[in-house]
Amino acid sequence: MTTHSVLSPISSPFTVPESVFQVPHPSTCSVAKRLLDIFGSVIGLLILALVFVPVAIAIKLDSPGPIFYKQKRYGLHGRPFEIRKFRSMVENAEALKALIPNEAQGLIFKNREDPRVTQVGRFLRRTSLDEFPQFWNVLSGEMSLVGTRPPTGDEVVHYDEHHWQRLCVKPGITGEWQVNGRSSVKDFEKIVELDLRYQTHWTPLYDLTIIFKTVFVIFAKTGAY
Template identity: 70%
Template sequence: MRTMTDSCLQLVDYRNAHPSAYSIFKRAIDILGSLVGLFFLALIFIPIALAITLENPGPVFYSQERYGLQGKRFKIYKFRSMVTNADQLKNKVKNEAKGLIFKNENDPRVTRVGRFLRQTSLDEIPQFWNVFLGEMSLVGTRPPTADEVKHYNDHHWRRLDVKPGITGEWQVSGRSNIKDFDQIVALDLQYQTRWHPLYDLSIILKTFQVVFARVGAC
């Protein structure tokens, strides 16, 4: 069984990684998509930054350490959608999910602006920087936190054989409506089974459909 210690190694062993992790075509799509996303980020940054700080003064961006491909740690970036002391208040919020994830549909820590950002997925836009750096992909798994991975077994670790993604099977299959961690793992492994160089494009197209329809957003 993999342990927390060897999961924290910063060198990725591609021998155990999924083929998508070293696909040149996938990386090309990621670079192109991240450049488009960063251009969009530049356009929307000022109005979103003003809205966030006017409602709840503090940082515009929220960053957190997450675990990516083969357990490599990195800092993920999002527009801040919660109050500034949200991490300290987490233990006061009921977890409505089952398993090694945390979800609450009406989380009181989420601001009004933050709820809009989540419903429209605009809070995710800064992650295009993570994609550009190669820490994430446009399509992959949801990157877990340290609190989650310390409870992983070998089956759970398999979901990190691909790069984490801004979107993925979970997001286009119901997103916030899916609150069972084992079901999320199953979807992540389904992605690995179904993946081919053009499969990411179909997931990206479905993501646009889900975002515009606001399916499973909260």
């Protein structure tokens, strides 16, 4: 199978089948989707400005460490970008990951009672407040309001061909996974299936439907931990 590097050799060793990204997904060139992203991200950043001080104080009082958690993720066509979230875990969470049992199947990590999550962090996750800094990624064009879950490097390095199909669209703050079980979906292949279903059903109206469903899921605190 012929492959080529998605990213420059300096930035990443990842390779994908040559055919995966040959035909652009219509969402990637949709003016309507981009306008929705800009409008939604501005609203999200305004909300972020209102909650930033109390959330930052709560994080600092709860556990030592920075306010934000930064991590490299991989987006449209495998391009790397950096996300920021409000920190919901202890400062050395990555170093402790190997000590925590993984309750998920496949290329994701989930543990319902993950001891690395702080008390404030559990609240931030249940309310999705930890995600609000990512509206900056949406405004800058690295992410979309609705898309696929942005993978980490330790996931992408193990991708098969059908996994790469997830990255034919921009990663999203929300998506099919978030409105169809969220953290209760523990099978990576199920997440891939949901991401690919989104690509099949996508229209600007479908994005709006998922956004409204996301608001309901957040207030109902469904599947979050």
